[in-house]
Amino acid sequence: MVARRWFPRLDDVRDLVADQFGAGRRVVALDRLVGGSKKGVYRLRLDDRTTVILYVWAAGENYWPPSPTVPDDPFTDASGAELFATNHAALAAVDVRIPQLLMLDRDGRYLDADVALLEDVGAVKLESLLDRDPAAAAAPLATLGDALRRMHRTLGPRYGKLAAIASGVASQRRRPEDIVVDRALSHLHAAAVRDARLADAHDRIAGHVRHLRGAVAERATYGLVHGELGPDHVLVTPAGEPVVIDIEGLTYFDVEWEHAWLRMRFGDAYPLLRPVDLDPHRLELYRYAQVLSLIEGPLRIADTDFPDRRWMLDLAERNIGKALAVL
Template sequence: MTRAFLQPDDVGDLVAQQFGADRRLTALDRLTGGSKKGVYRLRLDDQTTVILYVWAANENYWPPSPTVPDDPFTDASGAELFAVNHAALTAAGVRTPRLLMLDRDGRYLHSDVALVEDVGALTLEALMERDPAAAAMPLSTLGEALRRMHTTLGPHYGKLAAIARDEAPQTRRTEDIIADRALSHLVAAAIRDARLADAHERIADHLRHLRSAVGPRQTYGLVHGELGPDHVLVTAAGEPAMIDIEGLAYFDVEWEHAGLQMRFGDAYPALRPVDLDPHRLEFYRYAQVLSLIEGPLRIADTDFPNRQWMLDLADWNITRALAAL
């Protein structure tokens, strides 16, 4: 598709109504990295900056795919999810950029938008690579925030907005949802890669074996859903601030920690995790490996600007998936 991104004239009314007619926009920078929503930095003539989120079809690079109906991490995008999840994180004492304005009525653009605090461009990932010593304090603070989230418990799993509307289905165990999700990812990825097609049955058997060791559970913690060090910004004061929060859900905390272990690597112990079920963790870790094959291969079929990075990520996880057999 031909993508037309925002231009300065498109946000003139927004700037005037939110900041006053005497304020002027000096620059509109579209930030890289987002794949489901547009992220823009607005620079004003008094040297202040804010971040604009735009949930529009032309900002979303992800093509549709078969999904498991009760998977709480499906379609984790949109202004409603952002608003509900932002409130939940704030209530849990978790730092995230402050919400300044939310518009779901099309007052400014033909899409849902939000203005949030600009906490800077430094990601925890970049800081860990550049100065591991300086990253120690944000990592420790992030670990404290995660423990507050993962000990905020509820009797139901699902998206927070769906739970609030009493629309979160609770007919199956979470590990069965993840098993179906992983098998769906395997089928979709095997179409695109011969190595996975050849090993399809062995991978499926390995998944079922891991699933068989997992016992039932009836309480769930608050999880981010896809938290990596690139989803944490470090403020000028050294505070970690979570972003990309639309996937927040009540779910098994092992799902979060399977991803944290992969994404944080050697720095993971600094997060000082809560107690985890080793069998559930191992099963979810393998399911996430398959997710990190299917998703990158699917988006690499689109006009996503960093296609080779996605292909490399998929290839690395194909190697991991096969090595576990």
């Protein structure tokens, strides 16, 4: 747990605004947006009523405590300015709508942290639009589905983070489904320490994971996946454009990983995304592995000073029910 967290204040961003927009424009408000757990997200309001978004990657903005990890898990430590910059360029190259990047500073010129300044595309999440007006969400969902198919058909012979592949350090020693199994079992072990029901069912859950793995055939091509794309990670502009955010986890991996998450997060709206063809056995293994992840992660962060602890505990409880239901 971080004993004392520091967050930027209005005076801390005045030089940044002056350098980017000129001395004639001033920042009049700095609003910290809720929901982030690995980086800080702020809306800067300027004196001409325009707004921009500021990302801050600093230790005090990351609420996640350390945990045991699978060494070659490509979804580990999916945060940071370098990943953001690499992934932003990759998504732009396949015509996925993302917020325009206005400035990236990794030299500490403005704050004692890496920062990025981005276009403000608004505050309307696809999640809230689906809740209040499903008919209005249909067009953004279809456009998002087109973008996802472009991503998932952008294939590569190696899996891993884009920056790691580009630098030649991405590990390829094992099949991705074996990484997912180890990841799932690691999450199970850690969660069982915190919940007696999981401790009691530990061996049966582990056996179910291995049973699902046994049905998966080998494959060696990988698509471009967001990693945890839900309707809360898509903003909708006033013009109805879906804009993908939280892109640091972008990875070449099995597209079934993405679709296991999409099916869970989009629910009844998922078919409107018109998914690509999928391997049902791989999909079910990845779905169950993600259930275990959504137990361990929320229970772990709930032990910290994360501001919405109750939400995390409720998320873990829902997924404990899913994990036990199949046994």
